[in-house]
Amino acid sequence: MPNKIAIIGDSESIKGFAAIGFDLIECDKPEKAGALLRNTAETELYSIIYMTEETFVSSERERKKYEEKSLPAIIPVPGLKGNCGIGRQRLSDFVERAVGSDIIFNN
Amino acid sequence: MAVMNVNPTRMQLQKLKKQLNTALRGHKMLKDKRDELMRQFLDLVRRNMELRVSIEEQLKKCNESFASAGAVMSSEMLTQSLLTTSQKMFANPSTKNIMSVNVPVFTTEKRNNDTSAVYPYGFAFTSFELDDAVSALAKVSEQLVELAEIEKSCEMMSVEIEKTRRRVNSLEHVLIPRYTDTIKYISMKLEENDRSSKARLMKVKDMLLEQAHHYSEQE
Numbered sequence: 001m002p003n004k005i006a007i008i009g010d011s012e013s014i015k016g017f018a019a020i021g022f023d024l025i026e027c028d029k030p031e032k033a034g035a036l037l038r039n040t041a042e043t044e045l046y047s048i049i050y051m052t053e054e055t056f057v058s059s060e061r062e063r064k065k066y067e068e069k070s071l072p073a074i075i076p077v078p079g080l081k082g083n084c085g086i087g088r089q090r091l092s093d094f095v096e097r098a099v100g101s102d103i104i105f106n107n
Numbered sequence: 108m109a110v111m112n113v114n115p116t117r118m119q120l121q122k123l124k125k126q127l128n129t130a131l132r133g134h135k136m137l138k139d140k141r142d143e144l145m146r147q148f149l150d151l152v153r154r155n156m157e158l159r160v161s162i163e164e165q166l167k168k169c170n171e172s173f174a175s176a177g178a179v180m181s182s183e184m185l186t187q188s189l190l191t192t193s194q195k196m197f198a199n200p201s202t203k204n205i206m207s208v209n210v211p212v213f214t215t216e217k218r219n220n221d222t223s224a225v226y227p228y229g230f231a232f233t234s235f236e237l238d239d240a241v242s243a244l245a246k247v248s249e250q251l252v253e254l255a256e257i258e259k260s261c262e263m264m265s266v267e268i269e270k271t272r273r274r275v276n277s278l279e280h281v282l283i284p285r286y287t288d289t290i291k292y293i294s295m296k297l298e299e300n301d302r303s304s305k306a307r308l309m310k311v312k313d314m315l316l317e318q319a320h321h322y323s324e325q326e
């Protein structure tokens with residue numbers, strides 16, 4: 001049963017997560033994030049994979065595959081470079097997909 | 108009017124009526140499913156947004172503390188302090204069924220339940236900013252797992268709602284009208300056939316009676 005937690009991102013942003021017991025997967029070049037995500041997800045060891053926003057954006061194609069599967073959950077978190085609103089945009093997209101237009105967050 | 112390409116027979120009519128019944132029942136059920144999913148989804152997505160806003164705020168503070176810790180300590184020292192951790196966090200997944208969508212539920216488990224286990228380093232050579240950052244991150248960790256659970260649920264539910272919505276619409280606007288139109292077409296055609304055969308029979312009867320009794324000559 002996959003039960004580990006991983007975080008993918010640049011080494012500076014994710015360093016702290018080692019202290020609380022996440023597995024770090026360093027990815028200093030966002031273009032490699034897709035391959036790293038695929039490798040990480042395919043090990044089937046991880047139930048949750050957090051990604052910094054930069055890596056999250058650049059691995060869109062790989063993420064599609066895991067959209068309908070319940071595991072792993074791939075979640076964007078803001079990195080050191082700050083928050084660029086991807087997480088909120090994502091929620092807004094969910095509402096748009098479900099309802100037809102974003103009636104809650106109105107972005 | 109969209110009429111299907113079928114023979115206008117009674118058998119076909121019966122068959123179509125049954126199919127229409129099934130389609131109507133399916134439509135009602137799918138509509139109920141969509142409404143219930145939507146209700147739960149909207150609750151969940153609101154909760155998700157609240158959680159995300161709070162987590163992003165906390166992570167921002169953590170990152171600020173890490174940045175100040177990085178300014179005071181050397182980068183090697185910082186990495187060394189953090190990477191020697193013995194703490195390990197697990198999220199054991201199980202599933203919950205929400206209207207036939209199997210969403211994950213995570214229960215967290217830590218190798219070491221001691222709150223001080225997140226400080227893998229000695230306090231002598233590290234700055235207090237680092238302690239702040241790590242303790243703040245430890246606080247947010249449970250919430251992060253909850254966020255993962257809710258956000259994944261929202262993602263899966265939104266996909267399912269979209270599918271159900273499409274099904275409901277296709278039943279409502281394509282399949283059901285097609286069935287009703289075809290049923291109407293067949294029953295009209297059958298009635299028309301009835302009328303024409305009745306008229307024919309009456310005509311034939313008239314002709315036969317005429318042959319037998321020669322009414323027109325008697326007048």
